[in-house]
Amino acid sequence: MSIAVNVNGKDYYDKEEARAAWFEEWLMKQDFEQDLIDRENELEYRRTHPDWNIPYVMYGVRKKHKCIKKKEIAVFYDFTPWQKRARTAETHWFTVLYKRRATSKEVESFRDREYTRRYLVYSLYIEKKMTLDKALSLIVADDKLLGIVDEIITEIVKSFETFFDRKFRIYQPEFATQLDLFAV
Known part of the structure; x- marks a missing residue:
């Protein structure tokens, strides 16, 4: 006796059927046309803005x-x-x-x-x-x-x-120099 896998409210006893049902459900939720449009818009933005990847x-x-x-x-x-x-x-x-x-x-x-x-x-x-x-x-x-x-x-x-909601006092930094005591 195998354990049932529930996909979208329906029980499947075969793993392959459950995977196929899940994949079909996932495909139905995807909007590939909008993904292509977004990708084209992104490529156009990258062409027109040369600094698109500056952090x-x-x-x-x-x-x-x-x-x-x-x-x-x-x-x-x-x-x-x-x-x-x-x-x-x-x-x-x-x-x-x-x-x-x-x-x-x-x-x-x-x-x-x-x-x-x-x-x-x-x-x-x-x-x-x-x-x-x-x-x-x-x-x-x-x-x-x-x-x-x-x-x-x-x-x-x-x-x-x-x-x-308060004023800050900015201190001047004190920089120190690390000396290498063992330098020849």
Whole structure:
């Protein structure tokens, strides 16, 4: 005696029949004509916009969830901005406050595979080690090193100030040089 496989409310005792019924149901749900139209529109968009594959850099705040106790802000990179994705970490776990195109330095780093991390997450209040001002100061310092203009940096800071409904104090970073003591 075999176990029945239910496909679309009907029981099948033969695996091949169940697979065929499932495949037929899946085929009936597909809209191949619309898929071809979407593909043609996408190809036309790529022809008319030469910068269609430039990644985006997004700044966001972790959404509140019963399982996530962390409060963090993050800078994350969208390596595939042209794809249609239903549920991604960008929209599911973070509230995107500001979105900008990557600079030429960042694009070159992406192509050379120097960026290995997709997210740069700054914890806000984990063990009280980093305040929100300090985290935002680090983000601003990183962006200035990448050559982001001051107008965009002020827009980023304003987006965080609007979200948190308070003013931020941006600290000047203190850079240190690592000395190689064992160099000959």
